[in-house]
Amino acid sequence: MASPHPRGTSAEPDRHERHQPKHQARSVAEHAAAVANLLQPLQSPERxxxxxxxxxxxxxxxxxxxxxxxLPPFANSQMDGYAIRSADVPDGGAELRVMPPVPAGARPAALQPGSAAPIMTGAMLPAGADAVVPIERAAPDRFLPPSENATVWLPPAAPGTFVRAAGxxxxxxxxxxxxxxxxxxxxxxxxxxxxxxxxxxxQAVSILLVTTGDEVVEPGRQLPPGKIYDSNGTLLEAAMTQAGLRVRRAGIATDNPDRLRQLLRGEGAGTDLIVTTGGVSKGAYEVVRQAMADQPVEFLHVAMQPGGPQGIGTFEGRPFLGFPGNPVSCLVSFEMFLRPVLAGLLGTPAPRLPVRARLSQPLTSPEHKHQVRRGTLKPDGTVELNGGESSHLMHALAGANVLVHVPEGAAALAAGAEVEVWML
Missing domain, CATH: 3.90.105.10 (Molybdopterin biosynthesis moea protein, domain 2)
Known part of the structure; x- marks a missing residue:
């Protein structure tokens, strides 16, 4: 299958990056810290x-x-039954006088010695009562109609039985x-x-999302030879919206740096963050790099696969993140950097739930990179890898329910090895 975004972060650059010296790449933790520093102003009291x-x-x-x-604001019954003084009922049980019933929402009279009060679930426990006997343990095992001489036999109950204590x-x-x-x-x-x-x-974070590339076409239009449909815009917009972020789509930007700058300047007004996809690698037509030439933006490699090429800085004072162009790479970038950083700064979006799982098959990984694979977590606690490590495999991503993390330094893991996975 051909890469949906062949420029920027294709499979070939990924293979090239595996052989780069470790010191040329920033660690995942270092880049996350840089993103947190960039977005720190979003935590201001004015927001x-x-x-x-x-x-x-x-x-x-x-x-x-x-x-x-x-909570609860008062002691109340956990069951439909009879409120009693536990001291009134010996080990063999006892016959007690029946007091007026206590419905939920009522303020009951104090419980008299030697008596039991019919009580509903959630109703306030009468003063003097310290236990509840469920109705099915009473004889008779039903509530009796009001009567001055009514009695009920009840078994013993320890103090606190079926009582929800105040606080x-x-x-x-x-x-x-x-x-x-x-x-x-x-x-x-x-x-x-x-x-x-x-x-x-x-306040909710607002994001301008821009997909770049002359080769990219909006879904629903005719697909000329050499072109591919844009998946990044829909993929990231859905992920960000699901995470509670406010997303403004600016359509697809062509490989014209001047037009991209104009688009970012016009559409980015009023947003908190600009996110682009594609155009951040070292190819000949990296439009985002070209558009940011006079801006304080750094383009670098993170020791991560997929998603190594990253851009970070500001565009005319507005925070900017440049994600790679391949769809899996841009989603992994969001999940590894933007989601957890915003969760730490603002409490939202909710962080992904990490769990431990066992690999159902062996894998290999670039030793000097943090690899993120897609997988399916099974009911037996094993995780099956979906597709390969390439960053264009959208079908494999769509079938996955977890991200599988292979930490830096692990060149190979055997079947049965324990790994951390994030629930998607």
Whole structure:
């Protein structure tokens, strides 16, 4: 299969890079630190806003948030049953008088000695009660109609049985969520349970995304000989949007540096970051390199495969990242640098979940590079590699559910070796 973006980061440059001396490439950690330094201003106090909970999904929390109340706010029943004083029921069980029932939402009267109160799940435990006996353990095993002389036989229950203690989830004044927490459904649900209607979050990051290349054609148009359809724009826009970033697509830029500069100048206004794909390697028509000739932008190689060629700096004062042109390379660049850096700075997007898995097959890797392979994590904890190491294999990427990490220094791993994988 031919590379969708033959210029920039084709399979041939990848093979050439394997033989470069190690000292010529920046480590993955060093480049991530450089990206973090570039994007540090996005963490400024001015880039925050107060949002109602229903608008805060996917944002990062700005400050530690203390619980204004305890959860639960009062001791309550975990089951439908009878609230009792555990001391009233000996080992052999006891017959107790039935008090008025306690529905959820009611404030019950204190429990009298020698009595049991029918109680619903979530209802407040009466004062004096310290345990709940489920209705199915009672005799009779159903709630009785109200009667002054009603009694029920109940088995013993230790103190605390089926009781949710006040503050057993979180105490008032305790830290409910820490600064930088990603606000997903569970976190927003917790805030709602605490009675908090809105929250201060980081502003969403806006990105101008530009695909480059004379050979690239928008999907849906006729494909002339020598041309290929643009996958990078859709791929990265989808990844960034899914991650909670606001993406502005500028279409496909031709291999004209002046026109690219004009496009970046016009379309980049008001955005927080410019991201381009392609044109960052050492070929003869690297339009991004040419357009950035008078800008404080560094083009370098990171000790990573795929995604070695990278651009980083500013374009007319605006943060700029230049990703390689091959689709797998540009997605890996996003996952290795932009996603984790923004997660660390702003609490969003959510970082990828790392898990350990065993290789189902052996692999080889450039010893002086961090290799990122695509794979499928199986239910038995093994990971099967999808396709080869080449950065144009979109079909293999589409069938993968993890990124497989082979650290720098590992030239070969045997089947059964343990590796770190990131869930996609």
């Amino acid at each position: 925050t806003e107060r949002l109602p909970l229903h608008e805060a999904l996917g944002r990062g929390l700005v400050h530690d948030l203390l619980a204004p109340i305890s 057993s989830d979180v105490d008032a004044g305790g830290t409910a969520l820490a600064s930088g927490t990603f606000l997903g459904p569970a976190q927003l649900g917790l805030l709602a349970a605490l009675g908090i209607p809105d929250v201060t979050v980081r």
